Amino acid sequence: MQNADQTTTRQSDVMDPARAQAMQVAMGLAPTLAPGDALPPFFHQLYFWTPVATDGLGRDGHPRVGGLIPDMGLPRRMWAGGRLAFHAALRLGAEAERVSVCEAAQAKTGRTGPLAFVTLRHEVWQGGALCLTEWQDLVYREDPDANAPRPVPPDAATGAEAEREVRFDATLLFRYSALTFNGHRIHYDQPYARDVEGYGGLVVHGPLLAQHLMLMAQADLGPLRTFAFRAVSPLMHHEAATLCRAGRKLWVRGPDGRLCMQAEA
Template sequence: MTEINLQDWVGRSHTEEDTASAVSASRLATLLEQEPHSSAEPATLFPLGHWLHFAEDDVPMNELGDDGHVKLGGFMPPVGLPRRMWAGSQLEFHAPIVAAQALSRTTTIESITEKAGGSGRLCFVVLRHEVSADGILATTDRHTIVYREATSAPDRSAAAPPRGDSPVPEGWDWVRSVRPNEVMLFRYSALTFNSHRIHYDHPYVTQVEGYPGLVTHGPLTATLLLDAFMKNHVEATIATYDFRAKSPLFAGEQIHLAGRRTDSGVHELQAIAPDGKTAIAATVTTTET
């Protein structure tokens, strides 16, 4: 049997096309409880609005793996590790995307790194997405996915209660507290056509993946965090947004979204778990101070 060299996948690239959706933009705004958009002009997508397009799991049912994601071994490398998480993104915003624009996304596998961690083998795959709108580069998104070994955790099929609320953290310029529930997770999965079972299938996520409950999407938390920043800086234009997932969050838990300015046009953001630990660490830079 020929041994697979994962590095053979580095540099692979493909391009997809879509149309910026006013309906998806409106539904995301509803999810985020934003002010309704005026119909007098086309909607400008939320800075992370490209995540509502180019759905990875938009394939026939027989092309999905046991976890609900598209099977590996096609464009994505056959890593051989069954548990997958969105580890973070480094985003640059070059131009806004407006509803009805023609979108093009070129995805390149930038690197594949295998490591040994405290929980076993890990594999990090970095994808570089370059999204253009009407032929103009709009967003560059370096997206890191981490794959992990199967868990040997005992059966946790009984519902585990969410972790208790923690006090509002001090030392931040602003804090907003949110509590994503199962309905929000379902809506975000539907909006992004994400069929990863950890977000809606309780027996699977507890018995197979070993989590205590449904996992809140990393990109959903990152979206809530950036939205909270924008509601506190309504005149700011986002230039970059980097975030890194450090620990999972679960449906029904209170999350503190916090931010503070660290330099001119530079802000530190965190999504803080009920135990007070950082679930997502992020940095935003803006073109206005």
């Protein structure tokens, strides 16, 4: 286990209702949110942007590692999953502060070669109260080997109590990238996604899939206290997906039956 970088960053932002409404529209919802309303779960991803000059970006469009995220010497970044604890509602129209720290950084060797696992912890405060704690799990790995066999993803579970099909396209991925200020090129630069990182298309954001599952869980189960999710296999922008729920367990099924994400509310 490498010592985690204990650099703490603090960012303040106003929970702008217009940005939350734009997110609703991008997801096919009516733009109903107004000042004073509770922010829907995971919509805090729309705030606390970290603008970095172009010469401070890596080849993938993300800010170069170092500082809060240690440099583990591996080029490909993926958001592998996360956990959230909801303590109190964040309110639109008011300022909030996010306090972030790198909680863990670990190098390992897997079946596909060297891997690095990084866990960030974010706390979001508003009006002197802790509203949200989030753990963000990142994985870094080497560039793909064109001659290596493709991993076979597991099949999704059966027996869902509720299902809903969702579709994605390049425009939605661009809009979500813009709303979250996410410069990762695998979501909007198809030649880069295909030729450099070895994907079969633009990659649907893991957090966007998690966002769909959280809204489904809240609609079916009521206000969320906790939510945990883990990405299993990537979904491409041209693929339809099915959101599934059985009790408090949720998952995303790809069009070929593979498991793309699993979660628990």
